[in-house]
Amino acid sequence: MYLDELEEGNSAYIVSLDVHSELERRLLDIGFVEGTKVTCLYRSYFHDPIAYLVKGAVIALRVCDAKRIMVRP
Amino acid sequence: MKYCFKQGFQKKYPQERVIALAGNPNVGKSTIFNELTGLKQHTGNWTGKTVDNAYGYYGYCDKNYKVYDLPGTYSLISHSKEEEHARDFICLEHYDVMVVVCDALCLERNLNLVLQILEITNNVIVCVNLLDEAQKKGIQIDLKKLEKILGIPVIGTCARNKIGINELVQMIEQYQSQEAFHVSYDDFLEEKIKEVEAVLKKTLPENLNTRFFALRFIEQDQKMLQRLEETTNFELQKYPELIQLGKKVHTELKEHGYYLLKHQIVKTIYQKSEEICSQVVTNQKQRQISKFERLFQKKWFGIPMMLLLLFLIFWITMVGANIPSELLFQFFAWLGDWLRYLLEMFRVPTYFCNLLLDGAYQTVTWVIAVMLPPMAIFFPLFTILEDFGLLPRIAFQLDKQFAKCHACGKQALTMCMGFGCNAVGVTGTRIIDSKRERLLAMITNNFVPCNGRFPTMIAIITMFFIGFSSGIQNTFLSALILTGIILFGIAMTFLVSYILSKTVLKGVPSAFVLELPPFRKPQIGKVIVHSIFHRTLFVLGRAISVALPAGILIFLLANTNINGSDLLMICADFLDPFARMIGLDGVILLSFFLGFPANEIVMPIMLMIYLSKTTMVEMNDLLRVKEILLNNGWTLITAICTILFSLLHFPCSTTCLTIKKETKSWKWMFFTIVLTTSIAVIVCFLVSHIFTFFLSVS
Numbered sequence: 001m002y003l004d005e006l007e008e009g010n011s012a013y014i015v016s017l018d019v020h021s022e023l024e025r026r027l028l029d030i031g032f033v034e035g036t037k038v039t040c041l042y043r044s045y046f047h048d049p050i051a052y053l054v055k056g057a058v059i060a061l062r063v064c065d066a067k068r069i070m071v072r073p
Numbered sequence: 074m075k076y077c078f079k080q081g082f083q084k085k086y087p088q089e090r091v092i093a094l095a096g097n098p099n100v101g102k103s104t105i106f107n108e109l110t111g112l113k114q115h116t117g118n119w120t121g122k123t124v125d126n127a128y129g130y131y132g133y134c135d136k137n138y139k140v141y142d143l144p145g146t147y148s149l150i151s152h153s154k155e156e157e158h159a160r161d162f163i164c165l166e167h168y169d170v171m172v173v174v175c176d177a178l179c180l181e182r183n184l185n186l187v188l189q190i191l192e193i194t195n196n197v198i199v200c201v202n203l204l205d206e207a208q209k210k211g212i213q214i215d216l217k218k219l220e221k222i223l224g225i226p227v228i229g230t231c232a233r234n235k236i237g238i239n240e241l242v243q244m245i246e247q248y249q250s251q252e253a254f255h256v257s258y259d260d261f262l263e264e265k266i267k268e269v270e271a272v273l274k275k276t277l278p279e280n281l282n283t284r285f286f287a288l289r290f291i292e293q294d295q296k297m298l299q300r301l302e303e304t305t306n307f308e309l310q311k312y313p314e315l316i317q318l319g320k321k322v323h324t325e326l327k328e329h330g331y332y333l334l335k336h337q338i339v340k341t342i343y344q345k346s347e348e349i350c351s352q353v354v355t356n357q358k359q360r361q362i363s364k365f366e367r368l369f370q371k372k373w374f375g376i377p378m379m380l381l382l383l384f385l386i387f388w389i390t391m392v393g394a395n396i397p398s399e400l401l402f403q404f405f406a407w408l409g410d411w412l413r414y415l416l417e418m419f420r421v422p423t424y425f426c427n428l429l430l431d432g433a434y435q436t437v438t439w440v441i442a443v444m445l446p447p448m449a450i451f452f453p454l455f456t457i458l459e460d461f462g463l464l465p466r467i468a469f470q471l472d473k474q475f476a477k478c479h480a481c482g483k484q485a486l487t488m489c490m491g492f493g494c495n496a497v498g499v500t501g502t503r504i505i506d507s508k509r510e511r512l513l514a515m516i517t518n519n520f521v522p523c524n525g526r527f528p529t530m531i532a533i534i535t536m537f538f539i540g541f542s543s544g545i546q547n548t549f550l551s552a553l554i555l556t557g558i559i560l561f562g563i564a565m566t567f568l569v570s571y572i573l574s575k576t577v578l579k580g581v582p583s584a585f586v587l588e589l590p591p592f593r594k595p596q597i598g599k600v601i602v603h604s605i606f607h608r609t610l611f612v613l614g615r616a617i618s619v620a621l622p623a624g625i626l627i628f629l630l631a632n633t634n635i636n637g638s639d640l641l642m643i644c645a646d647f648l649d650p651f652a653r654m655i656g657l658d659g660v661i662l663l664s665f666f667l668g669f670p671a672n673e674i675v676m677p678i679m680l681m682i683y684l685s686k687t688t689m690v691e692m693n694d695l696l697r698v699k700e701i702l703l704n705n706g707w708t709l710i711t712a713i714c715t716i717l718f719s720l721l722h723f724p725c726s727t728t729c730l731t732i733k734k735e736t737k738s739w740k741w742m743f744f745t746i747v748l749t750t751s752i753a754v755i756v757c758f759l760v761s762h763i764f765t766f767f768l769s770v771s
Contacts, residue, residue, distance in 0.1 A: 022506070023584040028339040029147035030586065031182050036343075041366070045375035046473035049482070051589055056179030058366075058589040060469045062476060065584050 001073065004050065004066035006040040012071035013037055019068045027069075031055035038071065089137040092245055095163055095190065096174035097183050098145025099590050101202040103127075104232040105174060106142035109242065113607045114142055117459040119486065120588050121145070121504035124155040126162060134246050141168070147182075148339075149189045149285075150294060154503040154511075157300075163190060164297075165304045167280060170248050172241070174200045177207035177214055177229075178591065180354055184346035187223070188256050193282045195253045198226045198244060205231040206591070215353045222349055224253040233596065256345050258338065261329060265291055265322045276312050278305050290319040291326065292334055365592045375470040382463075383559065386454050388552035391531055394446035395548075401445065402694045405438035431681070432628025433621055439677040440620045445613055447528045452604040455492065460595035464489050465587055472585055478567050479574035479582045481510040484517075488566065491521035494612070495728040498523075499735055507583035513570045515732050516745045519724040520562040520569070524612055525672035526719050530558060532676065536699040537712035562720050565752065577744075619671040627667065627678050631685035641682050655754055656714030656761025658706065665718065670726050675719070710764045714757045721753035 006012050014036045017024050031054045032038070039053040048063045061069075094102040098120035107114050110129030115122050127142040143162055144155035163171065173190055175183035180201065187199055201214060220227040226244050230237030257263060269287040277283055281301075289297045302309055309316060326334060368374050409430055416426045458464070464486055472482025483505050491498030495518050502514040522530060534554050539547040574580060631641045638646075641663065649659030660682045668675035680698065683705045702711075723746045724732070733742040 019584070023586070025150055025335065026147070026584070026586050028336065029150075029185075030588070031185075031343070033340050033343045034336070042369055044470050044473065046470075048473045048476070049469060049585060049587075051369075051469065055182045057182060058591075060465075060472070060482075060585070060587040060589055062472065062585045065586075 001071055002067050003038065003040075003052070003061070003069040003071050004063045006038070006071065008040050008042055010073075011037055011039040012073050015070040015072050017069055019065060023065060030057070030059055032069065088135070089139060090169040090245075091139045091141070091167065092170045092172060093141040093143055093162060093166075093168045094172050094174055095143045095159060095186070096145060097147055097176060097186060098588065100145065100174045100176040100183065101230075101232045102145065102174045103142055105172075105200065105202065105230065105238070105241070106140060108232055108235060108238045109138075109140050113603070117456070117464070118462040118590050118593050119459065119465045120590070121153075121155060121483075121486070121501070124158075124500055124503040126158055131242075133242050136246065138245070146186070148186060149193075150297065153506045161300060161304060164193060164285065165281070165301070168196070170196050170198055170245055172198045172200050172245070174202050177201050177203045177212060178210065180214060181343075181346050181350040184349055185342055188254075188342050188345055191223070191225075191253050191255060192288070193285045195225070196248070196250050197253065198228065198241075198248060199223060200237075200241060201227065201229045202232050204229045205234065205236075206593070213355045215355070219349070219353045222254060222352065224251060256342050258341050262291075262326070262331070262337075265326060269318060269322060272312075272315055272318055276307070276315060278307055281305070288338065290315070291322050292338065293319060293323050369466065375466075379467055379470060380556070382458070384552055384556045386451065386458075387555045387559075388548060389454060390447050390451045391535075391551050391555065392548045393450045394528075394531065395535070397446040398442055399694055401438075401442035405434075405442060406694075409434055409438070427632075428625060428628050431684070433624040435681065436620045436624030436627070436674060436677040437617050439680070440616050440673050441613065443532050443676065444524065444528045444616060444673060445609070447531055448524055448609045448612060449605055451524075451527070452493070452608050453601045455489075456600045456604045456608075457595045457597060459489075460593060460600060462590045462592045465589050468587060469589060472587075474567060475570070476582045476585070478513075478571040479510075479580060480513045480570045481505045481507065481582065482585050483587065484510070484514040484566075484570075487514050487518060488521045488563070491518045491523060492527070493524060493608070495519055495521070495523045495724055496731040499728060499731045502735070507580075509574070509578050509580045510583060512578055512736065512741065513573055515735060515741070516573065516748065517566040517569050519728065519745070519749050520566045520721065522559070522562065522720055523672065523725075525616065525725065526675075529672070529676050529719060530555065530716050532695060532698075533712050533716055536695055536702070537707075537709060558716060558720060561717075565721065565756075569748070569752065616671060616673040620674050620677065623667070623670065623674050624677065624681075627681055631682055639685060641685070645682060654761075655718070655757035656710050656764075657718060657757065658711070660705070661711070661715055661718075665722055668725075669723070672719070672725050710761050710768075713764070714761050717760060718753050718757050721749060721756055723750045723753075 001012070003012070014032055014034055016034065017027055017032060019027065036054060041051040041053055041058060043050050049060045050063065050066060051058050051060050094106055096102050099118065103114040103116045103123050106112065106127070106129065107116065110131050112127070112129040114127050121144070123142060123144045125144070129140050129142075131138050131140065141162065143159040146156040146159040149160050149163060171190060171194060173187050175187065187197070190197055199219070201216060204214070207214065214229070216227045216229050226248065228237060228241050228244055230241060232238065258266070266284060266287045269290050270283045273283040273287055273290070277286060286301065298309060301307055331337060412434065413426065413430055416429070467489065468482045468485040471485045475482045475484055486504065487498045487501040490501045498518040498521065499515050502511045502518070505511045505514055534551050538554055539551045627641070631639050633640050635643065645659035645663045647659070648662045652659045652662040660679055664675045664679035664682065667678050680701060683701055723729070729742050729746065732745055733739055736742070
């Protein structure tokens with residue numbers, strides 16, 4: 001399952017990142033590391049981007065990027 | 074005791090120590106910096122306010138301290154421009170103590186940076202800020218234990234309430250370098266690090282940390298190695314064996330199953346952070362979502378709420394500014410009469426008297442009367458929303474639209490800064506990672522009216538659209554019109570971004586990662602004092618310093634006769650046929666050109682030129698100003714076109730130079746000028762012709 005499919009209010013754990021290296025590094029920096037718990041908080045008015053809770057901070061990601069982050073419940 | 078010195082103060086004591094404040098974005102580095110140095114760095118509740126290394130000084134116990142406020146960074150392997158500044162400083166510059174400021178609310182992620190910095194230097198003090206907020210959310214942090222684990226001094230602060238600052242100053246004073254905690258990787262990787270380090274020890278400049286760069290060599294982090302060569306006299310080409318070794322080790326590690334070396338390094342550091350956190354943070358329950366945050370979960374809330382807020386801010390600004398503005402006009406008119414009387418009493422020549430009063434005085438007082446009241450209301454309101462944490466939410470809500478235009482949602486943040494000053498907005502685009510998207514944000518920043526144009530628009534709206542009775546309907550209507558104009562500017566931003574990204578600046582949108590900070594209760598008292606005394610008066614002072622010489626110069630030009638006509642009228646007459654085509658007149662267009670140094674002076678210049686050809690009229694309120702304008706052939710269409718031209722035309726000189734500085738090219742500066750002006754001309758042409766057509770039909 002991918003991160004963008006996560007329902008609001010639900011949590012999952014990061015499995016892998018399949019993104020280009022720039023974004024990969026940034027995601028790693030802010031805590032999207034394998035095994036980290038991610039909670040989907042809410043979507044924006046136009047449904048994209050989506051706000052996630054990661055390691056105590058709220059991070060917004062675009063759907064197209066979230067699509068490439070594999071998670072497990 | 075603590076002593077504060079102003080910036081520019083160099084040496085009071087012979088000894089100087091350099092300290093730097095580093096940390097994740099939005100943890101309060103600038104707040105601590107301001108407390109330490111007594112300076113007024115811009116602070117606010119969002120990521121990326123500080124885009125440049127600022128520095129200041131303070132003195133304590135016979136020593137001089139130079140403090141650097143670095144832009145926030147998540148890690149040392151950074152992408153965006155402002156983070157690079159911080160990274161270069163941390164990795165390559167000399168400093169005595171690095172104070173790493175951490176957010177108590179998400180200590181784990183912050184420790185990640187601490188551990189990375191500890192790979193470079195032992196001279197670190199950890200400052201856990203926002204302890205009060207954490208306590209409110211039930212998070213307890215055992216600072217003593219953290220100190221023990223890390224082997225470096227740790228201090229807790231609540232910088233916004235000035236708690237812990239004196240202790241921090243003492244701690245920096247007493248600081249002595251000691252052996253600190255280091256992350257160790259698995260045996261195989263450690264072995265390889267040692268191997269590269271051994272070579273680096275012989276080749277790398279002395280002050281640089283070999284272990285950190287050994288890791289970068291192993292990672293084959295080309296960007297960092299390139300920066301190393303750029304900033305130091307180290308030349309990699311001279312050491313082919315080093316390049317070879319780096320590549321060799323990199324492939325060796327791959328063969329041993331280290332496919333995702335980056336991940337493994339980051340993961341190791343995170344695991345350590347997690348481990349440390351689990352020992353020092355108690356009651357580590359999840360961040361509770363505040364009631365405001367919950368509001369955002371409702372679908373209908375986002376965009377309508379923003380529009381309503383925008384409208385409300387304008388409404389409050391206009392209602393509040395109306396009467397003080399009138400009073401200021403009256404006061405300055407009275408003072409002007411009095412001054413004239415005084416000058417005449419001292420038998421000052423009439424020409425000189427007119428130069429001072431009709432030239433300099435008139436321009437300066439206009440700028441004050443029109444600008445001061447709206448700014449004194451708008452800035453505090455805006456800063457309160459900024460402190461509250463709303464700005465990144467605006468970017469969050471609008472990102473989808475920006476993405477459609479192949480731009481970045483963070484552009485919304487730079488647009489918000491543009492309300493204050495477009496030059497600041499242009500510098501602020503450094504928070505955008507992609508160069509292409511940065512350019513888009515820079516070129517279109519001008520479509521947000523800055524404080525120089527914004528009060529002029531309010532004045533014109535007041536004069537031409539709603540009359541002067543300040544009934545509730547009228548004020549609502551004027552705020553609606555202003556909101557409409559701003560929305561039009563935003564629509565133009567989208568349109569131009571879209572067209573540019575399909576033509577000149579082709580490309581796909583890059584990734585967008587934005588941190589939404591927790592909502593914080595704004596410190597209303599402090600915000601009002603700060604934004605009035607430091608922001609409003611500063612901006613006003615800058616406007617006056619341009620208005621004064623401009624007023625004198627324009628007066629001289631307007632009253633210098635060549636063949637019976639003054640120089641300005643000749644220029645205005647020359648521009649007139651073209652200006653008429655776009656719904657303006659020669660004088661208005663000329664004023665916009667002359668207002669290039671600062672947009673604030675466009676209106677007073679215009680009035681001065683108008684007045685130079687008619688008999689003198691006292692400008693004691695806006696009603697009189699309207700009279701002057703009407704006498705010179707202004708209509709509703711002229712008013713609309715002037716507002717639109719003001720919104721869309723070329724940026725002021727400061728903004729232009731900032732664009733040149735940020736892009737390092739004259740090309741983009743001229744491109745921006747030509748593009749924005751063409752758009753202004755086209756829009757004004759269309760609007761004036763469509764309106765004239767409808768008026769002639771009806």
